[in-house]
Amino acid sequence: MARLTVNGQAHDVDVDPETPLLWVLRDTLGLLGTKYGCGIAQCGACTVHIDGAPARSCALPVSAVADKHITTIEGLGRNGALHPVQQAWLDLDVPQCGYCQSGMMMAVAALLEEKPHPSDAEIDAAITNICRCGTYQRIRAAIHAAAGRRVSRARLP
Amino acid sequence: MSRARLDRRAFLASVAAAGGSLVLGFDIQLGPRATHAATSAREITAWIVIEPNETVIIRVAKSEMGQGSFTALPMLVAEELECDWSKVKAEFAPPHENRKRDRVWGNMSTGASRSISTSQNELRRAGATARVMLIAAAAAQWKVPAAECTAAQGVISHRPSGRSITYGRIAAAAADIAPPTQIDLKAPKDWKLIGTRQTRRDVPDKIAGKPIYAIDVQLPNMLYAAIVQCPVFKGTLKSVDESKISGMKGVRRVVKFADTVAVIGDTWWQAQRAAQALPVNWDFGENASVSSSIIRAHVRSGLTATDARIGRNDGDVERALAHAVKRIEADYEVPFLAHATMEPQNCTAHVTADLVEVWAPTQDGETALAIAADAAGAPPSKVVIHRMMLGGGFGRRGIFQDFVRQAVLIAKVVDQPVKLVWTREEDIRHDFYRPVAMARLVAGLDASGTPIAWTIRTAGQSIIAAVSARVMQFGVDRNFLQGLLEDMPYDVPNYRVDFAMRNTHVPVGVWRSVNHSQNAFFKESFVDQMAFAAGADPYLFRRKLLARRPRELAVLDAAATRAGWGTSLLEGMFRGIALHNSQSSICAQVVEASVAGDGKVRVHRVISAIDAGHVVNPLTIEMQTESAVVFALTAALYGEITIKDGRVEQGNFHDYPMLPLAEMPRVETVIVPGDGWGGIGETAVPPLAPALCNALFAATGKRIRSLPLKNHNLRSA
DSSP: OEEEEETTEEEEEOSOTTSBHHHIIIIISOOTTSOOSOSSSSSOTTEEEETTEEEEGGGSBGGGGTTSEEEOGGGTSBTTBOOHHHHHHHHTTOOSSOTTHHHHHHHHHHHHHHOSSOOHHHHHHHOOOOOTTOOHHHHHHHHHHHHHHHHHHHHOO | OOOOBOOHHHHHHHHHHTTTOOOOOOOGGGOGGGTTBOOSSOBSSTTEEEOTTSOEEEEEOSOOSSSSHHHHHHHHHHHHHTOOGGGEEEEEOOHHHHHHTTSTTOOOOOOTTOHHHHHHHHHHHHHHHHHHHHHHHHHHHHTSOGGGEEEETTEEEETTTTEEEEHHHHHHHHTTSOOOSOOOOOOGGGOSSTTSOOOOTTHHHHHHTOSOBGGGOOOTTOEEEEEEEOSSTTOEEEEEOGGGTTTSTTEEEEEEOSSEEEEEESSHHHHHHHHHHOOEEEEOGGGTTOOHHHHHHHHHHTTSOSOOEEEEEESOHHHHHHHOSEEEEEEEEEOBBOOOOSSOSEEEEEEOSSOEEEEEOOSOHHHHHHHHHHHHTOOGGGEEEEEOBOSOOTTTTSSOOHHHHHHHHHHTTSSSOEEEEOOHHHHHHSOOBBOOEEEEEEEEEOTTSOEEEEEEEEEEOOHHHHHOHHHHHTSOOGGGGTTTSTTOOSOOSEEEEEEEEOOOSSOBOOOTTTTHHHHHHHHHHHHHHHHHHHTOOHHHHHHHHTTTOHHHHHHHHHHHHHHTTTSOOSTTOEEEEEEEEETTEEEEEEEEEEEOTTOOEEEEEEEEEEEOBSOSOHHHHHHHHHHHHHHHHHHHHHOOBOEETTEESOOSTTTSOOOOGGGOOEEEEEEOOOSSBOOOSSTTSTTHHHHHHHHHHHHHSOOOOBSOGGGSOOOOO
């Protein structure tokens, strides 16, 4: 039995401790927004936040995240509102097939927490998720748009 | 009016009771379990349901795999319907209802970039038909002539009396109006919605992480399956030692097929771990020692063989070659490629005595239905197919749909629904690959540098031979020569192209642009060679050969103009150009690239000019062009499936890499307006590799004659 805190909610799950977090999220907890793409932490479709830091959940045993705070795409927005990254994704029509985009947005949200105004080089280094539809041009633009939005929000009284 | 939720069995019973005449709304937007939400409103034509709350549901026959059909196809209906576009909701038309209703939604096969071109007329007619019915219903209610009524933004007005009514309020009455026999469609100049930038309808679900894909399906009591397929194609299963996994937790049973073993478990992870641990004894068969070098020699034999079939033969090539002042000749080749959709192959099936129910990531719901019926041994009338959003398609999920067959066969042995999910390794190693291909090209130039003779001998594996032996009986696989037949744009008076079929044991299939990507690489690289031999600029040389092709000329000029062809570039940057016709569209590309001292190729900018005929949604064209450029660039730089010991050597993204964001070039799209209806999903794929390699020739003087580029050493001497 492992205790997980996902999107602020505690869950006791009865799974093999070696089970990757991805499959616990998807098949045990029914949080299906986090995707399986490769199983070897290469593509990033499974990216979630562990205590705020981006992590690829497909190669991460659930035993390694007990007592940690996990955030998935379902918990990215707050109080029913879209996260600034999701809003930028919507505004710039980023997704095509959309399958990689949960992981992509999670990776980007984590980047913007660390670097509120990333340069293109910082984006290149941090966002290594794969998008087979090739939405990278819109992703880059949306990252800059989300960064701008975060600033403008912070400046509001 | 509320939208009653029916449970799945009740829903099916209600459809059956209505003899198939009742079609319910399939709202995929709320996730798999909500696909059965029923609408209380009735349809006005098979394509349209207007609810009392003014929501306009437009049904989509084609699959949505990222290419934008959920937006562009409803736009065609809405243009003539004169509804409020913001009230439109798209939903998939169900394949089983299509079957029952005499294919009222037409062919559901989604590929070859033809979703718009093959359905635009019917969709616009559906919109116009419904508009006439709505107006007729309002006119009847008001007892005024229909001709005095107009419709706009979902409101019907009768100006003489000042009355108006919304579509939502008159829709129920309109459903009883007989459809008009004569329909007039708007002239393109009168379009208001078609041609405007409209954001995608599927984005809100996709940014929220909604469970909209087949891999997300969850059903009560669902089991999971993982599979291991014989690593050598066409090999067979000899035996498995089930005792080795019998004690593993969550493992339900092992299912054996001719070339595949499946493990059913309580969770996918448990099933997958057991499948990995299961000792399997295969008979690899006669292909166990086949390697890429053997395949290469086999295909190469076709370049000089006498069994080639002619695809097009103009003038007298041999005679013209004999008179040529300059003769050039080159061989080109390209490898097998995998699709690698981000969502691995998967399918969920529930097989009972009365019903075969399938949730599939399918590019053709009707083929999915036929395969499911065949696999289950059930009549097609007992099959229900739920089409889900696709996490990528690119041709992998249309013709063969092996994952549907497997899921149904596996689900047959248990009473519960089963979700089959392939690992990425199974996905890369058991694809239907883009065929290997080679070409030998020979050209003769006259004293002015004008090509007077051109021959192209192609050799490689035929997709058609695998799909339809019947078609092959009647001669050449003309598909293999896509882009080189009547669709060859360059005017060379003596021209011959032929094909020597050289099949292998590796399964092949359609890969975004089918055979165009291979043939464009051969053709456009060689045209550059001709230009070089003629001492001509590659752009101006092409212009000369396109003198009688105004549409191609306009596209080529548009790309060159936007790129600033002929103007100076930053130090170390070089341009290449290419043009190719495919999917009834024309695309010219200019690539700006550099080669670092260590040989690393970097593409900085790609300009694509495209004439796809009428433009439905410019945003779709831009997005599909960006997508096609990345798809083609990934293949040009890195894409290669190799064979050793009869099996695929690659297995995941570490050895079958994808272009990362850091290597994304700036992609610009220039839309060249045209008439007719062309495709856009694949059109920007074929010219990319040759335009890039032509830029690399300008940069290094080295002519790239095989792909991918990772196998070439471009370090400066």
